[in-house]
Amino acid sequence: MTKPLQINPLKLSQPMGSLLAFLGIKNCMPLMHGAQGCASFSKVFFTRHFNDPIAIQTTAVNDITAIVDGGDYSISEAINNITKKVKPDLVGLFTTGLTEVKGDDIKGATYLLKKRMKMVYVHTPDFEGGLESGFAKTIEAIIEQLVVPTKEIDSKKALLIPNVNITPIEVEKIKEQLELFGFKSFALPDLSDSLDGHLGLKQGALSSGGISLENIKNLANCSLVISVGRSVEKCGISMLEKNPNMTHLHFDSLGGLKNSDKFYKALMEFTKVSKPASSIIRWRKRLQDVLLDTHFLIGGANVVVALEPDQINSIVQTISEAGANIKAIIAPTNSMAINELTCKVIIGDFDDVEKILEENDLLISNFHGHRLTKKHNKALMLRGFPNFEGIGYQLKNDSLYEGSSYLLCEIANILEHHRH
Amino acid sequence: MVNKKQIKELLNESTCSHNIEKKSSCNRAKPGATSGGCAFEGAQIALFPFADVIHLVHAPSTCQGASWETRESRTSYKGEDNTPLGYCTDINTNDIIFGGNKKLEDSIKYIIKHKNPKAIFVYETCVTAMIGDNMDSLAKRLEKKYSIPIVVVHSPGFVGGKNLGSRLGGIAILEQLIGTKEPKEIHPYGINLIGEYNVTGDMWQYTPILEKIGIKIVSTLAGDGRIENIQQAHRAKLNVIVCAKSLVTLCKKMEEKYSIPYVSVSFYGKRDTSNAIRTIVGAFKDEKLSKKAEIVIDDEERKLEKKLIPFRKILKGKKAILNTGGNKSWSIASALQDIGIEVVATSIRKATLEDIDIAKKYVPILMKVPANEQAKLIDEHKVDILLAGGRSLYTAIKKRVAFVDVNQEKKVSYGAYNGLINLAKNVCNAVNNPVFKVVGTTAPWEKTND
Numbered sequence: 001m002t003k004p005l006q007i008n009p010l011k012l013s014q015p016m017g018s019l020l021a022f023l024g025i026k027n028c029m030p031l032m033h034g035a036q037g038c039a040s041f042s043k044v045f046f047t048r049h050f051n052d053p054i055a056i057q058t059t060a061v062n063d064i065t066a067i068v069d070g071g072d073y074s075i076s077e078a079i080n081n082i083t084k085k086v087k088p089d090l091v092g093l094f095t096t097g098l099t100e101v102k103g104d105d106i107k108g109a110t111y112l113l114k115k116r117m118k119m120v121y122v123h124t125p126d127f128e129g130g131l132e133s134g135f136a137k138t139i140e141a142i143i144e145q146l147v148v149p150t151k152e153i154d155s156k157k158a159l160l161i162p163n164v165n166i167t168p169i170e171v172e173k174i175k176e177q178l179e180l181f182g183f184k185s186f187a188l189p190d191l192s193d194s195l196d197g198h199l200g201l202k203q204g205a206l207s208s209g210g211i212s213l214e215n216i217k218n219l220a221n222c223s224l225v226i227s228v229g230r231s232v233e234k235c236g237i238s239m240l241e242k243n244p245n246m247t248h249l250h251f252d253s254l255g256g257l258k259n260s261d262k263f264y265k266a267l268m269e270f271t272k273v274s275k276p277a278s279s280i281i282r283w284r285k286r287l288q289d290v291l292l293d294t295h296f297l298i299g300g301a302n303v304v305v306a307l308e309p310d311q312i313n314s315i316v317q318t319i320s321e322a323g324a325n326i327k328a329i330i331a332p333t334n335s336m337a338i339n340e341l342t343c344k345v346i347i348g349d350f351d352d353v354e355k356i357l358e359e360n361d362l363l364i365s366n367f368h369g370h371r372l373t374k375k376h377n378k379a380l381m382l383r384g385f386p387n388f389e390g391i392g393y394q395l396k397n398d399s400l401y402e403g404s405s406y407l408l409c410e411i412a413n414i415l416e417h418h419r420h
Numbered sequence: 421m422v423n424k425k426q427i428k429e430l431l432n433e434s435t436c437s438h439n440i441e442k443k444s445s446c447n448r449a450k451p452g453a454t455s456g457g458c459a460f461e462g463a464q465i466a467l468f469p470f471a472d473v474i475h476l477v478h479a480p481s482t483c484q485g486a487s488w489e490t491r492e493s494r495t496s497y498k499g500e501d502n503t504p505l506g507y508c509t510d511i512n513t514n515d516i517i518f519g520g521n522k523k524l525e526d527s528i529k530y531i532i533k534h535k536n537p538k539a540i541f542v543y544e545t546c547v548t549a550m551i552g553d554n555m556d557s558l559a560k561r562l563e564k565k566y567s568i569p570i571v572v573v574h575s576p577g578f579v580g581g582k583n584l585g586s587r588l589g590g591i592a593i594l595e596q597l598i599g600t601k602e603p604k605e606i607h608p609y610g611i612n613l614i615g616e617y618n619v620t621g622d623m624w625q626y627t628p629i630l631e632k633i634g635i636k637i638v639s640t641l642a643g644d645g646r647i648e649n650i651q652q653a654h655r656a657k658l659n660v661i662v663c664a665k666s667l668v669t670l671c672k673k674m675e676e677k678y679s680i681p682y683v684s685v686s687f688y689g690k691r692d693t694s695n696a697i698r699t700i701v702g703a704f705k706d707e708k709l710s711k712k713a714e715i716v717i718d719d720e721e722r723k724l725e726k727k728l729i730p731f732r733k734i735l736k737g738k739k740a741i742l743n744t745g746g747n748k749s750w751s752i753a754s755a756l757q758d759i760g761i762e763v764v765a766t767s768i769r770k771a772t773l774e775d776i777d778i779a780k781k782y783v784p785i786l787m788k789v790p791a792n793e794q795a796k797l798i799d800e801h802k803v804d805i806l807l808a809g810g811r812s813l814y815t816a817i818k819k820r821v822a823f824v825d826v827n828q829e830k831k832v833s834y835g836a837y838n839g840l841i842n843l844a845k846n847v848c849n850a851v852n853n854p855v856f857k858v859v860g861t862t863a864p865w866e867k868t869n870d
Binding site: 035036037078082128371388 | 427456480483509
């Protein structure tokens with residue numbers, strides 16, 4: 001009998017991914033169209049993960065509006081009540097399983113409200129897809145509904161589209177790399193400015209930072225759009241529809257030496273730079289050294305990775321370069337990002353993780369990995385969502401030469417520490 | 421099926437004071453102006469602490485995917501602790517079109533085959549209520565087939581908030597479990613603890629004291645709970661509601677059905693803990709028991725006072741403002757007063773009318789809009805400590821006062837006598853920590869600290 005249910009799920013829902021995407025837009029109010037619990041669970045989840053207030057509101061669908069309302073009543077009521085307290089630049093409206101089952105016309109509701117509130121709508125039922133697809137769908141919706149088409153190009157302007165697993169500090173670091181090549185860089189969404197864990201004045205009624213609505217509208221004249229992660233590749237293509245003269249560079253991952261080489265090589269070609277900034281050259285040498293220093297510990301270690309597909313792909317490629325033996329990966333949803341990996345691929349949950357943990361050394365997974373690794377006396381490296389107990393996840397950098405160096409050192413130290 | 425009549429009845433709880441003051445029942449959530457969890461979360465809070473039961477959530481991925489292993493509800497159960505685990509049918513598009521009953525049935529069978537639980541609780545959520553899965557008849561059929569209790573909890577999020585969900589959970593237990601088993605013997609001082617979820621082991625701070633006096637805990641709903649005990653709950657002599665009003669309805673129904681009276685108590689702080697013990701013991705109207713209780717209380721209070729001496733030295737003369745919700749608006753205030761802190765003001769923004777009535781007795785200033793009021797009050801009263809949720813942290817930094825995250829109680833127990841030591845420790849640590857002043861330092865490129 002194949003397992004009909006999820007036992008200790010790894011899977012996170014589409015609306016949660018959508019929420020994160022909207023939180024990377026300045027002065028945005030993410031509005032979850034569903035019963036109050038969906039928003040509350042997601043708020044508590046990300047508040048604990050980021051240790052920071054999370055802005056979100058709900059249309060609070062109840063047993064009456066669940067039946068008799070097509071969505072327009074509860075959505076317009078929500079806008080009324082939100083604007084009594086705050087003045088958002090944008091309301092990000094996204095659905096849940098409940099409102100998709102009842103088939104609400106959110107496009108129509110948004111249209112009726114267009115004079116009162118700038119809104120983006122996106123369909124994100126939680127009975128389909130997962131965190132990555134919810135994040136990506138939302139970026140696509142933002143591009144489609146907000147970015148103004150043009151044929152002009154600003155050769156100094158570049159856009160980064162990160163996947164949901166890229167942390168706030170990684171967004172900032174990647175943007176900085178683009179700036180080293182002379183670009184003024186933007187990120188959509190830009191979590192490095194909102195959920196990076198900064199002490200702010202505001203109490204979190206609206207998103208505390210991110211890319212501004214004005215900047216989003218004017219993104220179409222970027223000369224370059226860079227998407228990172230298979231889940232957001234399509235978002236890059238959506239940008240091309242706004243301006244066919246734009247160049248789209250896609251990278252499945254920025255983890256490890258080879259992927260970083262590819263990234264810088266592509267940038268050098270595009271900008272016609274023959275030698276990049278000295279810090280880039282220096283960091284490559286550091287990563288080479290770290291690879292050699294850590295390969296004793298990492299080489300031959302039997303590793304299980306249970307994360308979202310794009311993050312699995314990135315981490316697996318990074319640590320494989322130091323000789324890690326990837327025994328199995330477990331992902332909540334299927335994706336091309338993991339189909340090309342040569343190890344055992346399971347679409348599953350922590351019940352599946354537990355079954356294969358015994359014969360391995362290290363688990364790379366989220367907070368829920370704690371209980372399992374403790375029970376089976378295995379090493380754990382924390383990555384992914386959620387990270388309830390740990391602090392500073394938003395400052396973890398695993399990308400490019402620099403981040404890969406930190407990642408390898410961390411793993412080596414965890415393995416060494418666990419050995420004793 | 422969700423029972424509309426029952427929900428209406430639960431919402432019109434006559435012991436809630438707002439139902440006397442105004443005609444409407446408990447408020448409906450307002451679109452765009454709502455915080456707080458849904459009915460499913462309430463049911464989860466109330467029932468998941470049964471560790472020997474597998475809790476299967478019939479829902480798509482948000483409900484359980486975002487919420488499993490989030491509460492530190494402790495158990496002494498020796499088998500696998502099911503409380504933190506996440507069982508979910510993970511409904512997909514196909515199930516929505518063709519119905520989710522098949523998946524639910526397969527899931528229950530899989531659980532029985534592979535996990536062999538003592539009982540299964542199945543939770544109905546928004547989507548599975550909308551697509552109309554007939555969970556009741558399925559559960560009945562499988563219950564007969566496998567001879568273990570399969571309890572259906574009708575808790576779709578759209579029927580209301582957490583409080584209602586806890587009530588729905590309580591009713592499911594009352595109707596489907598309580599009274600289904602008889603105890604070997606009936607204890608003369610047997611009690612049920614209702615609404616105690618043993619978060620961070622709160623309950624274990626006082627149950628040994630009650631046992632020392634001669635009280636027996638027959639069952640709990642549901643902290644450190646066992647399915648077998650709750651089945652025998654109808655043979656207890658007294659229901660004790662701990663710091664939660666959501667299960668009053670359950671207690672009233674048990675009073676009607678089984679003639680079990682109920683009392684409501686709080687175990688935060690020294691005075692409240694002692695009073696709680698007296699209330700419980702007093703309900704039995706037994707002089708010998710009451711005498712024993714006084715001796716134990718006296719002993720415990722003396723031990724506590726001794727342990728508090730070093731903290732009292734640090735906390736003497738310190739003033740605090742408390743900004744939290746519900747019954748904590750007064751229960752934590754009372755606990756703070758017990759360790760020698762003057763509580764200048766408390767927030768009543770998220771408190772019920774009953775809570776406000778009680779808070780009045782403890783604290784002179786009640787803040788309706790703490791976000792606006794607390795900064796001013798800190799200045800006016802030269803307050804030293806702000807106890808609040810994370811959102812108020814910036815106020816504390818700006819005013820350069822010590823900050824205590826009241827939600828710490830989700831990690832460390834503040835319950836009963838010993839919990840008071842934990843509270844005192846946390847407050848002292850905050851008072852002694854330079855971090856708030858360091859963080860509040862003006863940056864080299866700023867002119868003033870404002």
